[in-house]
Amino acid sequence: MQLYFANHRAVWRVGDVAGVDRALLEESLERHRLPAGTPVLLDDVMRPVEPLSSWFRRLAWRRTAAKTMRTYAYAVLMLLGFLQARGRDLRSATESDIVQFEQWRREHAEETVEEPTWDKDAAAIGQLYNFLVDIGYVTARPWRSTSRGTSLASGKSTDVRVRHMEIDQYIYFRDVGFGGLTPDAGLDAAFRGWRPHRNRAACELALLTGMRIQEWSTLLLPELGLMTGIRPRTADVDLEACAKRKQRRSVYVPVDAMELLDPYLTIERPEIVVAAQRTLRRQHRDLFVVTAIEAEGRRFRGVLEGRTVTRVVKDMAPDLRRITVLETGGGLEPLALFVGRGGKMLSASGWDRVRWRAWDRMVTWSTHQDAPVTPRVCWCYHDLRHTCALRLLIFLTREALGDADAQELPMATLLDHMTGNPLLTVQHRLGHLRPSTTYRYIRYLKDPMREVDDAFRQWTAAGGASYITIARHLMNLEEHTHA
Template sequence: MRPIEPVSSWFRSLGRDGQDQDTMSTYAYAVLMLLGFLAKRGLDLASATETDLKEFRHWRTRTDKAPVQKPTWSKNSAAINNLYGYLKRTGVVVESPWRSDGNRGRRVVRDMRVRHMELEQYLYFRDVGFGGLVPDGGVDLSFRGWRPHRNRAVCEIALMTGMRIQEWSTLLLPELGLLGGQRPVTTDVDLSECAKGGYQRSVYVPRDAMELLDPYLLLERPHMVAAAQRTLRRKYRNLFVVDRVEADGRRVQGIFEGQRVSWMVKEMDPELRRLCVLETGDGLEPMALFLGRGGLMPTFSGWDRVRWRAWDRMKEQTGDQAMLLMPRRCWVYHDLRHTFALRLLIFLTRQALKDAETQELPMSTLLEHMLGNPLLSVQRRLGHERPSTTYKYIRYLKDPMQEVDAAFREWTAAGGASYTEIAQKLMGLEVGDASQR
């Protein structure tokens, strides 16, 4: 019960501010961990630098025997931020060495641009651009692309699951049940650490997406792993070397930065996933699903290069059909997510209409069903935090330009009405009705 200054005075200030018991307990534990960390370095709160606190954060979240997860670290961060705020106000430190890892920048909200693919466009995108085939489905013997089976599987996974690039590009083998030569028919993946905003949700990977992985897993990936062994061994000390996989692939144990650590797979951040390899006895097996040169998962810029090479290849194809399937701007991976959302929304809405027609539901109930359940289902699958984001897809269910063309088709076919006549007609004004002018 000896007073430890200035921590005891800080706790008294927390009590005067009316902090509840749980918060006080959480803050106490976090600060005790920090004091112990600094004491091993011969430091205290006043002499600690920003580098020391960054290393404390790295230890707590990465290299401790039981690394804390994001929710716990957020509480630790709040405690340390509050403590150093108090120390600065009371003159113990001139400037706080603590730098919060939160995003304080002002968020700019832009209207979402939705661009989706029709079936013919998607097949052209997947098979011709990424897969190296010719438009009629034949093999292009002149194709010199790199890993077409991997790239086609990427397109199928992105389309059939609606995952963002930071989600599908960081998938690990155990998350899909692919360790030990196994391959389930379908599977579910729990997204958390790699999802946007940490919004946790479950993603269903259907049969077709799993089947399209087979050529890549059987033909390309083993060669990529074998070619990368020398590079992986050279980087051994900087990798997270897993030597034990538990709980049906949900938890892994291994050595990272000289420390033995244990992680739930779904809670591993993208940086740690990139460094994750399995020691098999016969070599190092990267645990990332999609590999690049060197045996590690490609970066975002690496996937961008793949996309632009596919775009250039699609542009090289000749013929009217190829031109019709190409948009003016290069496709992006997120367009596959938009395609997933719109196709799912259309399907669920049609199912709702059929169910309502069968049950002879009143119109009010039908509208509630259409505008509620389908959209909420899509929202849950996409991982949108707010329903308003999903509602923006409604405007893209029809092509507005086609509606404009239909509205004016009879006018242009009739010999070319002027814009004044068109406007008067649409406003219900006849040209000869002078009293309405």
């Protein structure tokens, strides 16, 4: 069996090479159109494998994210291979088979997984068997209900560690790691990095907005009001298709984040775009070529897959944003805010390469007298989101306490609580689905590790017996005892 994923642009490319009539190809795609990213499982003679293909279509039609469908497809494919090795299939599988599969995944596979990964596999298997019961392929799930209910998941909640930066760590992260400076803010003549202004601007945007990497890395120029040639002081961005779970929210981009974009937009980005023109022209048929920007930058009209279409910007998925360019008459202008070689939006793996190069620089300079404490594990972009949430929560908490003191009230009124509650504000600003996600930041309002340092600093710094002195004294006692 072979697993594929629906890719409309690939079909267009193959049609062009094979000389298929575009009208006929378009009619065929419209008749059998699957959402992009839909898994397609084919047997040895290229026929769809049922009932899995029908299940994949149901997931797609229910607007399941392409990334989630890919994860589910690979999980179920592993289950199929495991069952076939035992002479079983989805219909004949027993509870013992499913339990053995879990044990294999977590203990005996070449690459074992932890509970969070198994819980994703369990969700895929559970949804698959729900579908099989619905269509009558099986009469019931092959496993029984337990104290956890009918789920195969571990039932344990994952307490995600919140890693945040102090101000000196962030400046070091942004300017030394990504910007190519030295820890004392000097120029590093040996720096050979690529596009430091772009990378510093991305860090600042991620920190000051609290956006996830898929949100800030897929931004388009019109969303920040950057198509007129005049940079606005601030911006408000409506997120939806690129947000987690496609949860709609508005993000405020402050002055500092907008200002740090200037060196990148005026120095680096034009060079990247000019160098990418030949590549973009060669890929013209595979791009979404925008001919008009409408509704003050909220809607695009252009040519996609041979058709003239109109797309609402906030509804555009990351894959479509990555290939969106503007026909200026003098060339193709990528509409992505952050672009790399070839003029296209950087992928998540591309940003990871930038991050690891920055980390190598930070480690190299970590012994410098002006360098802050460097953690043992590499910083990631999501740590900037944690830092934003924590700093915002600390500020709003202090502000709320100050307002209560100024009003000389024994306790805040209900209206004050509803409009000024720091936790609710941070939850809304960062797009947390549940308040419990925001509550986990409370424990970090004061750094427990710093409290330990402060509590025992006087002890270790005080005069008197040190650990070495005590050890020697005990050794002398031991010697006298044996004597």
